[in-house]
Structures are given as C-alpha cells and as structure tokens.
Amino acid sequence: MSARTRIVGWTLAVVALALSVSVFATWTILLVRLEDRVNAELANEVEKLHWYAKNSKASPPALLEEYLKVNAPDRHETFFVILDGKVRWRTYAEPPAALDTDRALVARMAAATEPTWDWAPSTAGLVRWAVAPVVADGEVEGAFVAIVFYDLERREVVEAVRVLGLTALAALVLAGAAGWFVAGRVLAPVRLVRQTAERIGGSGDLSRRLVVLGDDxxxxxxxxxxxxxxxxxxxxxxxxxxxxxxxxxxxxxxxxxxxxxxxxxxxxxxxxxxxxxxxxxxxxxxxxxxxxxxxxxxEQPGFVTPGEVELADLTVEVVAKARALGERRWRVDEVAEEQVMADRQRLTQALMQLVANAVRHTVPGDLIAVGSAVRQGEVKLWVRDTGPGVPEQDRERIFERLVRGTGRTGAHDGAGLGLAIVRSIAEAHRGTVRVREANGGGALFLISFPYEEIPLTSPYEN
Ligand SMILES: Nc1ncnc2c1ncn2[C@@H]1O[C@H](COP(=O)(O)OP(=O)(O)OP(=O)(O)O)[C@@H](O)[C@H]1O
Ligand SMILES: [Mg+2]
CATH class of the missing domain: 1.10.287.130 (Signal transduction histidine kinase, dimerisation/phosphotransfer (DHp) domain)
Structure with missing residues (x-):
C-alpha cells in the first residue's frame, strides 16, 4: 500500500468515526429532547385548563366547550372533551388519526379522576396523551383530553438526522478528495527521491543527483x-x-x-x-x-587484534631482525619501559617497513636508529636514518598508496605501498605517522598513538 493511500485511509477512518459519533449523539439528544418537549406540552395544556377553570364561573360542561373553542391545538396535536363517558366535542381541525373512536381508550380516559398521562397506538403511530378531569363536589363532571402525535414529531427528528448524516457523508467524500490531493502534493518530492534512487540503483550511474527545491x-x-x-x-x-x-x-x-x-x-x-x-x-x-x-x-574490522605489548622487547626485536637487511650502523635510541595494549605483529610489520625504507635510502656505514617512548599520554615509535631525507613537498603524499618520492632516491623498484601500510596500522591504533628531518639531515618517521595503560590485575584473580 502506498504512503498516500495509507495517510488518506487513516485520516478518513478517523474523520468517519468522529462524524458517526457526532451524528449518533445528535440523534440521541434530539430524541430525549423530543420526549421532554411532548411531556411539557401536555403538562402545559393541563395547567392552562386549571387556570381557565379557576377564572370561570361556568358549569363544567360549558367551561370545557368554551375552553375547546378558545384553545387551538398546535401542529400534530388534537384535543377533545369527554362528557358522560362519551366524546362530546372535538377540535375542528381533522387529526392525523381519530382516537375519539377508540372505545377502550375513551373509557379509560373517562374513568380518570386525576390528571393522567400515557402512550397509545394509533393509525398515525404512537401518540402521547393526557387527560385532565374536571371535578366538582368529588364527582367527575367531564374531562379534557390533549393528544400529541409523537411518531409524527419523531419523524421530523429522523428527517433532520438523515440530512445531517448525508451532509457528513458528503463532507467525508470531500475531505477524502482534498486529502488525496494534498497528500499527493506533499509526497511528490519523496516520490521523486525514490524514483531517482531507483534509477541510480538500476543503472549504477552514481553521477546522477536529486534536484533540491525549497528548504523543508x-x-x-x-x-x-x-x-x-x-x-x-x-x-x-x-x-x-x-x-x-x-x-x-x-x-x-x-x-x-x-x-x-x-x-x-x-x-x-x-x-x-x-x-x-x-x-x-x-x-x-x-x-x-x-x-x-x-x-x-x-579496511575491514579485525585488522588489528590488541594484546599486551612490551615496548622494550618490540624495539630490540625489530633492530635484531633489521640487521639482516644490510650493513649499517644499527642503534637503539631509547626504549620505553611501559607495556601497552596494541597489536604486536602489526607494529612490528610497520617498523620493518620503515626500516626497509631506511636501508634502501642509505649506504653501508650510515646510521639507522630505532626507538620507543611514552610521552604526554602517547606511545611513540620511530625509525631515523642519516640518508638524504624526504623533501618537504613529498612529506604528505608519500603516505598515499602507490606513491613514490620525487627525490633522487625515489626511482627504485618499490611499489609505493610500504608507507600506506604503516599509515593504516597507525590509524588502526587510533594514531598517526609523520616524517620530518632527523638531526643530521636524514629522515625520521614517527608513529604515535594514544597510550592505553594495562589495568593491574590481582595475582589471585584469573
Ligand atoms: N627513509 C627514507 N628516506 C628517504 N625517502 C624515503 C624514506 N622512506 C620512504 N621514502 C620515500 O617515500 C616513498 C614511499 O615509500 P614507500 O615505502 O611507501 O614505498 P616504496 O618504498 O617506494 O615501495 P614499497 O615499500 O612498496 O616497496 C619512497 O619512494 C621514497 O621516495
Ligand atoms: Mg617501502
């Protein structure tokens, strides 16, 4: 599924849920209100009759007839008057359904001795009725009946909620279309990035670039x-x-x-x-x-495997091995007493490369010295000679792969890989290698890397 579909889908789901909840809530609230309103309406009719009776001197039947004449029913309402157990007068307007012909109902209404409310079925659906008996000297003289066609009122509420629901649906469709459009516009640059990435992946053409627009x-x-x-x-x-x-x-x-x-x-x-x-x-x-x-x-992990290295041993061993390379005045400048965490074989390899170079650029009788020291938190390992040295302009580039010096001793059968190896070994120890002029004009190659002390372990531990 695309990001666009997902975003729009989720948004629509949330909006649809919110709209359904609000439509349902509206529907419930309107129905509760409707019932309250119908009850209030009927109570009001009964109240009005009592007030009218209090201010009239007429006999109960005359009073009821007069009251029916002056009190017109609202829409979906009808009134009638019961005298002697029968419906005597009815409001003039034709009601949606005739309830005065329902004998059982009328008999029930006529029997009421105090204001009574109830529901009743009719051909126009459920109705809510109220009967207010007029009592004189403890005798029921007649009754006023008010009826509200509840189902007809309710139908109006249903209609209103239906319109609300349809509007919500239309809004949902509109929101979906707008969301689809906006998501498309927002995601277009992302799609461009993806397509370009795919094209690069497919063709292997690394020279392609994305167009960067704006700053988002x-x-x-x-x-x-x-x-x-x-x-x-x-x-x-x-x-x-x-x-x-x-x-x-x-x-x-x-x-x-x-x-x-x-x-x-x-x-x-x-x-x-x-x-x-x-x-x-x-x-x-x-x-x-x-x-x-x-x-x-x-370039791969695991190039160096650190262990405990005795710097003094390392220094002396390199000189011993180097003696076989040529007849020079071999010297140990200085030896460090410390033990460090390092890869002994790789460090020997680096120093042997430096020593081989020194032999290559010197002649019998020249001096070649090797030394080691720990100074300012750094391990220093060096090889110096009394050869011609490295010209200023070569001191950086000779450490690159397959690069040979331009000096008069540069032309020989080396491939120019030795110093590159020395540098990768120094870097694998988080250090560096540099060359400078030695005392007396030769070359001094110096490897330095951070001194990592070996933690003292108790002889009782293993
Ligand atoms: N002790 C030195 N004295 C003077 N120049 C040196 C010395 N060591 C290295 N160089 C210069 O640095 C260049 C690069 O040395 P590097 O060890 O990388 O390559 P190489 O010795 O020429 O070949 P390889 O080591 O692959 O056999 C040499 O060609 C030389 O010009
Ligand atoms: Mg070399």
Whole structure:
C-alpha cells in the first residue's frame, strides 16, 4: 500500500468515526429532547385548563366547550372533551388519526379522576396523551383530553438526522478528495527521491543527483542523499584508480618476466642469468600482492587484534631482525619501559617497513636508529636514518598508496605501498605517522598513538 493511500485511509477512518459519533449523539439528544418537549406540552395544556377553570364561573360542561373553542391545538396535536363517558366535542381541525373512536381508550380516559398521562397506538403511530378531569363536589363532571402525535414529531427528528448524516457523508467524500490531493502534493518530492534512487540503483550511474527545491524536510533528505552519493562516487573513483594502478604495477613485472623467457637462449650462463632475474621479479610481484592484500584487509574490522605489548622487547626485536637487511650502523635510541595494549605483529610489520625504507635510502656505514617512548599520554615509535631525507613537498603524499618520492632516491623498484601500510596500522591504533628531518639531515618517521595503560590485575584473580 502506498504512503498516500495509507495517510488518506487513516485520516478518513478517523474523520468517519468522529462524524458517526457526532451524528449518533445528535440523534440521541434530539430524541430525549423530543420526549421532554411532548411531556411539557401536555403538562402545559393541563395547567392552562386549571387556570381557565379557576377564572370561570361556568358549569363544567360549558367551561370545557368554551375552553375547546378558545384553545387551538398546535401542529400534530388534537384535543377533545369527554362528557358522560362519551366524546362530546372535538377540535375542528381533522387529526392525523381519530382516537375519539377508540372505545377502550375513551373509557379509560373517562374513568380518570386525576390528571393522567400515557402512550397509545394509533393509525398515525404512537401518540402521547393526557387527560385532565374536571371535578366538582368529588364527582367527575367531564374531562379534557390533549393528544400529541409523537411518531409524527419523531419523524421530523429522523428527517433532520438523515440530512445531517448525508451532509457528513458528503463532507467525508470531500475531505477524502482534498486529502488525496494534498497528500499527493506533499509526497511528490519523496516520490521523486525514490524514483531517482531507483534509477541510480538500476543503472549504477552514481553521477546522477536529486534536484533540491525549497528548504523543508524533503529537500534536506534530498541534500543528504546527494551528499551520500558524492561520497560514494568519490570512494568508487578512488578505488577504481587504486585498482588501475595496482594492475599496472603488477603488469610491469609480468611483461619483464615474459620478455626474458621469450628471449632465453640455450646458453647455460644466459639461462642462469635469466632464471635469477625472473625469480627476482616474481619475488617482487609476490611482495606487491602481499602488500595489496594487507591494505585491502586494513579496511575491514579485525585488522588489528590488541594484546599486551612490551615496548622494550618490540624495539630490540625489530633492530635484531633489521640487521639482516644490510650493513649499517644499527642503534637503539631509547626504549620505553611501559607495556601497552596494541597489536604486536602489526607494529612490528610497520617498523620493518620503515626500516626497509631506511636501508634502501642509505649506504653501508650510515646510521639507522630505532626507538620507543611514552610521552604526554602517547606511545611513540620511530625509525631515523642519516640518508638524504624526504623533501618537504613529498612529506604528505608519500603516505598515499602507490606513491613514490620525487627525490633522487625515489626511482627504485618499490611499489609505493610500504608507507600506506604503516599509515593504516597507525590509524588502526587510533594514531598517526609523520616524517620530518632527523638531526643530521636524514629522515625520521614517527608513529604515535594514544597510550592505553594495562589495568593491574590481582595475582589471585584469573
Ligand atoms: N627513509 C627514507 N628516506 C628517504 N625517502 C624515503 C624514506 N622512506 C620512504 N621514502 C620515500 O617515500 C616513498 C614511499 O615509500 P614507500 O615505502 O611507501 O614505498 P616504496 O618504498 O617506494 O615501495 P614499497 O615499500 O612498496 O616497496 C619512497 O619512494 C621514497 O621516495
Ligand atoms: Mg617501502
């Protein structure tokens, strides 16, 4: 069911309920009032007769005849006078139904010794009657009868309520039509958003945008939707670019390997040389693929699994491993005594990337130092060398994927993934990595992340 149908449906249901309740209430109130009015009318007739009798000197029959002459009945009313048990005079106007011919009724009325009220059936429906006997010296001398045709009065009430009901129904239909129209207008922008979203979903064309009109909730929704599309489009563009670059990076070693294999002759020396070269290229490809996989994994949860890390151990271990990479003056600058919550393997991986870079940009005899410290609530891990350093203009961009430096040492066989990996490991520890000039002109790469103390646990707990 569409939102429009739902809104209009609910509104109509509520309005219909309200209208039915009010029509029903009106109907009940009018009926109660009608009965009150009929009773009051009859009481009034009896009252008037008493007053008339008090001010008249005539004998009871003459009094009743006179009274009937001067008192004209209202609509749906009729009067008559009973003398000696029989109807003697009747109002002149023809009543809707003749009750004076109903013997049993007349006999009952004639027998009344005091004012009496009751209901009686007639050919014109239910009637309400009242009889006022005229008593002289304890004897009933005659009676005045007033009759109201209750059902005829009631029919008028029914007619009025019917008109009210029909009006309510017409109002309901009108409200429905108006509601349908207004809901359509209000929901039109939402429908536009949905259709555009569907079209984008169907075609995969992320360059489409919604038209933002006005400044209401719907246009805010459209603007948010457009922002989301901007971000998606950018993310996809970056990813596509990265895939292109990665593909290109892998194609080069493949081409090299193919070229060498095609040109390989029968000479054993030549073969050995080609084999060495091909193995080297394949090793390089292997490293690139591994690095790409690490980077892909870094975007997913669970990239780092924190545990207790002894910073001193970590620092010393990295230097020990690094010694195998080349003949340099290896040094431990400083070691932190603290234990921290971090991922030991990922931090080792990051430091090894930095150390490998340092080796690549230095020559035997140069100094490479590794250090760790906890300062101002931050864990600091660094690698510095006495190589040429990183030129000012490269210090931001070398951390991007597949970006190599422009300095004189930039041209080598690296893919430009190492520092991107270091950065994703630092960021996974809610930290950063930066490069600056070391004392003596080399590069100093510094990883920092918030120091998270390891809570002391009691030896009695497990
Ligand atoms: N210690 C350093 N001294 C001078 N320049 C450096 C140093 N470390 C990195 N760079 C510069 O930063 C660039 C990017 O380094 P990164 O580690 O990301 O890539 P790479 O070493 O070229 O390739 P890969 O690490 O993928 O094999 C390098 O090309 C180099 O220009
Ligand atoms: Mg590197």
């Amino acid at each position: 909730d719907v246009s805010a929704l459209a603007a948010t939707f457009n922002h989301m599309l901007d971000r998606l489009e950018r993310a996809f563009a970056v990813q596509r670019e990265f895939l292109d670059d990665a593909g290109h990076e892998l194609r080069t070693p493949i081409t090299v390997v193919r070229g060498h294999l095609e040109l390989m002759g029968d000479d054993p020396d030549d073969r050995a040389a080609t084999l060495a070269l091909v193995t080297d290229e394949l090793g390089r490809m292997n490293r690139i693929v591994d690095d790409l996989l690490v980077l892909a994994r870094s």
